Amino acid sequence: MYIHLDFESDTPIYKQLMHQIIAGIAKQELKPGESLPSVRTMAADIGINLHTVNKTYHQLKEKGFILIHRQKGVVINPDGTPKADEIYMLQLKNALYPLVAESVCRGVKEEEFRQLCISLFQEFTQRKDRSK
Amino acid sequence: MYIHLDFESDTPIYKQLMHQIIAGIAKQELKPGESLPSVRTMAADIGINLHTVNKTYHQLKEKGFILIHRQKGVVINPDGTPKADEIYMLQLKNALYPLVAESVCRGVKEEEFRQLCISLFQEFTQRKDRSK
DNA sequence: CTATCTGTTATATGATATTTATAACAGATA
DNA sequence: TATCTGTTATAAATATCATATAACAGATAG
Structure with a gap:
């Protein structure tokens, strides 16, 4: 790696x-x-x-x-990463809070913010090419 | 405040x-x-x-x-906060990156993540009641 | 048995970041 | 002139970050 x-x-x-x-x-x-x-x-x-x-x-x-x-x-971890619980979701929300606040101030639209998140999700979850 | x-x-x-x-x-x-x-x-x-x-x-x-x-x-700032530029968007992406990565590991679905962002956006942008 | 591989622990050092404390300065204003 | 700004300087305490050396205990490969 x-x-x-x-x-x-x-x-x-x-x-x-x-x-x-x-x-x-x-x-x-x-x-x-x-x-x-x-x-x-x-x-x-x-x-x-x-x-x-x-x-x-x-x-x-x-x-x-x-x-x-x-x-x-x-x-x-052979069992995979533990699934998100309430504590994690709260912690995630607290981490996102200032990012969203500043974005709102700077006129970033919800749609634009969403697209950014989606592109990041795809970066992690897209299937790699294993056929070669 | x-x-x-x-x-x-x-x-x-x-x-x-x-x-x-x-x-x-x-x-x-x-x-x-x-x-x-x-x-x-x-x-x-x-x-x-x-x-x-x-x-x-x-x-x-x-x-x-x-x-x-x-x-x-x-x-x-009387002119409002400066609008997001490329530098800000990149910085925002870098800040979101580890949050999305961990969320993916913990099985948070894109939809769930999106909903969390939307709820935060609403927290900032919803109209306050000025009629009272 | 011994050498070598783990992570662990201990101790020390240096650099930087965070926060507080006091004090004084310069300019505007009531 | 007294009082309000932010600014600057100096000092100190504490915590975090990163490094350096060294040694320890247990497992294992030779």
Whole structure:
């Protein structure tokens, strides 16, 4: 899995890594049961410290995306990511709130906002070409 | 305008304040040309330091929501908030990206996500009752 | 048995972000 | 002149982010 980090970004790199792994799961590039590189390997691969990777992995574990076995290593949750519950939906709403507020101020129409979301959904859910 | 801060939140309070002012503008509770409390007054009202309010105001100025006059004080941009440009739309897309990714993993359907956005849009754009 | 692989823990350091506290300044205005 | 703006400067406390080294414990491959 290809990881790209922007060290100039104001988004901390442990979060960037987390987002990219989640995106990989969403795109099914990372499948349930699949192994992730060890904290040391991942850290070396992308040129950061192992503790930073460790932080990412633990947050992903906390959210139910992965399992961490002390010796076997890290695997994508074989049962898949836990389904959205009320708490998640509330948290999602709170995250969307300021984005929608600013968009309204800037005259972004509901339709335009919707289209943006749809295009993002498609980016994750569209079938990849496996025929080649 | 009523401001509520959560000091336990991991969202810094200067951002919480920023989001609430933007929400106020979106809801047209704060109208173009309207004054905002001085940094000192606002700080005293909500029980924080004036520099924290100052930081909020400057970020809002940077984004074009407000104007800051050295003596007159702070007013909501009389020309309204600048319209969304390509840069804003890209930034919005980048902000939505991880939210959509996680939602896809958790089985949130596009339709459900859309409904959530619509309900938020309505929260900001619905006409207030001015007949009473 | 030993070397090597896991994640884990501990300790330290440096940089940056957040928030507060005091104080003073400059310009407009009542 | 007193009071109101935002601004600037300095300091300090605290938290977050990221790195660096080192060691530990358990599983496993040779």
